[in-house]
Amino acid sequence: MRRNHRKLPIPTLSGSKELIVESLKLPKDTMLGASIVTVTGNREAFIENYKGILEYTKESIVLQGKNCKICFEGRQLAIDYYTNEDMKISGSIEAVRYV
């Protein structure tokens, strides 16, 4: 995989990078730094691939992704656990916005 990667020309445009990742069927989260958000009902959210927390209150949690910010809005929001790789948010989630 790595050998193949080296042979390719270094992409300059994000569009071309996406094309390569798509055509080689590489995992998008690692290659593009995309965050994965799994929401179960409106009670739980499971987030992977982020950089850190920007804001944390009961009503909103703002996370810093690689390309954008992810904003969870709701009531009684709490962080079940928080590590470098993943985190879990519980509470009544009303909106997920990408800023």
Place this chain on the structure above:
Amino acid sequence: MLHWVQYIRGYVKIRVWGYSTERLLNLCGNHDILVWDIVNHGDHDTMKISVRGFFALKPLLKKTGTRAAVLQKYGLPFFMSKMQKRKMFVAGLLGCLLFWVIMAGYIWNIEIEGNYVLTEDVLMDYLDEKGVHVAMKKSRLQIEGLEKALREDHDIITWTSVQVKGTTLLIHIKENEMPDYEQNMQQAQEDGIDLIATRPGTVSYIITRSGVPQVALGDTVEKGDVLVSGAVPVYNEDTTVRKYQFVQSDADILLRYTESLSVKRDILYDEKLYSGRQKEMITLGVNDKEWDIRFGKVPYEQYDISGEKKQVRLLDRLYLPFFYGRKTIQEYEIVRKKHTADEMNNIMQEEWRKIIASLDEKGVQITEKNVTIKKYDDNWVLNARMQLEEAAVESAPTEVEPVAQEEASEEENAE
């Protein structure tokens, strides 16, 4: 699983407040410090963090300008230190655990199933002899050996199964339905068996199936006389005995004899007349000693004491040497009374019935009887003269004088 690891390692609930708790969370993530159950309370956050993580938190707190305080401690390390202050409680807990573990290593109940002829008492005594009893160690129990011993020591037992279920020793046995027959057959092949009289009398009936009858109908025999011999003689031509063949004698024989007996019953009798006044008392006992607990002395001149005692027991079969019970003291007066003629008649009838029943039980038949009741002023006497028939016969090994060796040798020479 994760919960258990967290519990064993110990964790604390902390309160974090200050400039930016978000930054602290990010730093925790970067330093691989796991935090969970993070709840925002407006001006401060609470979160849970492992003990090790809490100690690594200090430089991060300084860097972010936040402060932290422990609210509550969870987990085994904290529990242990708490328990150190309650040594007796922990000792009791461990003692209890130890008690059950040790007690589970003993037999506390013995159950026997499948026994009809052999009573439970007999088998229990036998097990006791073998060292198998309640409160014995399970490890000392040799199940295979016990099964084998049960079969070998009791001919009647044909199959055994011994198993331990919890603290109960279960013994299943199967009994042979015809033990005597087989035993006798075995013996018959080796030795002859005679039938001998067990009491004096006259032979009134004899039918021999095997063996040589030594008596005829009408003969008078004494106790111990051989009635049927198990040695069947084989004769030489000159009618001398050459040798004996031994068989197991079998015959129906009845011996007739007369017996007389008399029963005397007084007309006057004492009767206890209970006054109805009674007292109760509690009785306690240890081993053979007994103590009655009552208030004051017994205020009666003549009294009966009746009651029941119970033995203290643990589980089903483990008896402790303590007794408890209740006794009743009943006052009575002795009154002299006289039976009426009707009552006396009934009493005598009852006596006669008892005599017949006891003979019947022994398998004795009455062939002739002469019963008279004499009525005197102060007592009645029942006289019975009976002719009885009884199969008064028992088996005994045949004893024969050995055939003279000379005769046998002569015989051989002649041949």
